[in-house]
Amino acid sequence: MTACIAADPETLAPEPRVAFLSDDAIDILAYAVQSLEEGRGAALVTLVEIRGGAARRLGAQMVVRDDGLYCGFVSGGCTEAAVAADAMIALKKGMDRQLRLGEGSPFIDIVLPCGGGITLAIHVLADVAVLRKALAALDRRMPVCLRYRPGKRALCLRMGEGASGWEGEWFVRAYRAKPRIVVAGTPLEVGAVASVAIAAGYETVALERGQVPSPGELDADTAVALLFHDVDRELAVLTTALASDAFYVGALGSRRTHAKRCEALLACGQVESVLARIKAPIGIFDKARDARALAISIVADIAHARTRLEAAFNPNSHR
Structure with a gap:
């Protein structure tokens, strides 16, 4: 032994x-x-x-x-x-x-x-x-x-x-600072987007009804997602987002709704070049008919925009 x-x-x-x-x-x-x-x-x-x-x-x-x-x-x-x-x-x-x-x-x-x-x-x-x-x-x-x-x-x-x-x-x-998503709009869509964004690791801020952040709160590492079904209700937040350094500004609605949105913004003094910053319809695919699909579409689109931003800041960091 x-x-x-x-x-x-x-x-x-x-x-x-x-x-x-x-x-x-x-x-x-x-x-x-x-x-x-x-x-x-x-x-x-x-x-x-x-x-x-x-x-x-x-x-x-x-x-x-x-x-x-x-x-x-x-x-x-x-x-x-x-x-x-x-x-x-x-x-x-x-x-x-x-x-x-x-x-x-x-x-x-x-x-x-x-x-x-x-x-x-x-x-x-x-x-x-x-x-x-x-x-x-x-x-x-x-x-x-x-x-x-x-x-x-x-x-x-x-x-x-x-x-x-x-x-x-x-x-x-x-x-860079952790990417942040600021989302505003109707409770169902806002809740769904916030849940997916948090699960994906994003710092997430859901605006209360009538709340408008300052342009300084929307920095270059912040994305803004507007999920209103009424263009008039979104204009205050959208105008602020367009005046900020936010790397992504997206808004809910069809192409017809977006045309109405642009008319309202032009009437408020915005210029065409600024309107080009708005991703509308928001998300990576059109006509998402339920809140969960919409949330996935939006967060994926923001992640894609963030990836492009990081590539622009680090052109030599290829894979």
């Missing part, structure tokens, strides 16, 4: 495991801050190069803790555990490192399904204050950039908009 001696748990590295599933950039940064504040070591993993195709855009991120817990995605989910294991080595050594996977990688046993290759920068986080300031700005719906210089292991904050990509020796990761 052979005796078995169990390995000493103290000498074993923790097994990488998912803390929670999310690819939301703000959620990932928040997890990094939480981890550091709990006294855990944490690394920020960033996709800094794409060779061929990739499942994620340039700048996609993960956070990995020294206990093996991680969140975020830098691929389609097929390599994240291996990436987390490599990040844990970086944490143990206290040194930043780079990891190449797929095409051009020494790890021939890790093949990306897309057939391309990626390079990941693993940064051992030391300064929680930078991340706190970034999150505070994003909470105020202000865009920010984190700038990382691998050779110096430096991470710093820059306020304002930017594009994710290399600027000389610095890799810039641009962040």
